[in-house]
Amino acid sequence: MGKLFVSGLSLTLFLIFFAGFVMGKENPEAKAARIHGAVLTIDTHSDTPLNLLREDFELGKKQDQAVTGTKVDLPRMKEGGLDAQFFAVFVGQGPRTPAGDVAGQKKALDILAAIRSSVAANSGQAEIALTPDDAYRLKGLGKRAIFIGLENGYALANDITMVRKFYDMGIRYITLCHTSNNDICDSSTDKKKGSEYHGLSSFGKEVVAEMNRTGMMIDVSHISDESFMDVIRLSKVPVIASHSCARALCDNPRNLTDQDLRALALNGGVIQMCFLSDYVKIPDPNPKRDSAMAVVRSKYNDFEGLTEEQFKQGRIEYRETSRKYPNKLATVQDMVNHIDHIVKVIGIDYVGIGTDFDGGGDLAGCRDVSQMENVTLELVKRGYSEEDIRKIWGGNFMRVFREVQKSATL
């Protein structure tokens, strides 16, 4: 007994010494690099497919963000240790007419085809992924997993059967609306129409039920507070906010209030931090930029109802104007403040990352996907454990993804 006690004590002392030695040796950078490589990292929202329409862009070739303004390509994903990403099939809100519906749906199908062919052309670097297991399998192979989400339920073209059809085409979430109201629900940012349905329309309620049945994740980013509460009340499974932050830290209608966060936690869902500077931190006043950007926005009709050519030109002008009158970017630290806040309000199990790269996402310290490890470094510096970081980088989101797929009945 005495002997056993002594050896047990010396083993304990040895372990403490050993742990101290390891901890002493491992600086935050080394610890962040180790964790970042070990956990599955997923970004649930990028608008990279918009670049696939550019002639000077190739998904499989490394580009310099300072020169091209692009934030994501496969070599930079690898460099930044990002294992998986949701590419958004983004359809700007057009006229809510039968002809507008047809055009919106065609646009979605065209972008979907462009994603498929670009990924297929780079099959040595990436594959289309359809399930959480696909992402883990591809990480094991050293390949990037490209998931697909649809940003704007407008592309359903008021046809409920399209939910299942889009699912069969590989889409795994639908953002119910974009910056304007549509036939599904009110948007958080439609200044012209305001609240049209006080939440979901009757078609929107059907869409929520059909998404549940199909195993399609419901994305509540962009929708109004009333729409959010309707979705939470009706959805039988957890939902996602693919790219939104906390309104308590940055008062923007695109962000979720603390009340929303509590409802989201009860629902078992997840909120994915958006790297768009204006949603992370209220910008300092910059009237020159505001008026120059307002001119571009009004010239291009708030980027709604444009032809492909007009949209491309508008984006170029938007980028140039933004570069000419830069705003001081929010930082990675500012973004992690949102994670801290959400963890404080609802705990560690409901938060993740959804950058909105190539759709406005851009932070000092994380200008493009190659710099993703800086997020992990900041989390390490703030004392988040490896298990916490695993949840933030993908564990939480994948839990929701699995649950939604498992509950599908169609």
Ligand SMILES: [Zn+2]
């Ligand atoms: Zn968006």
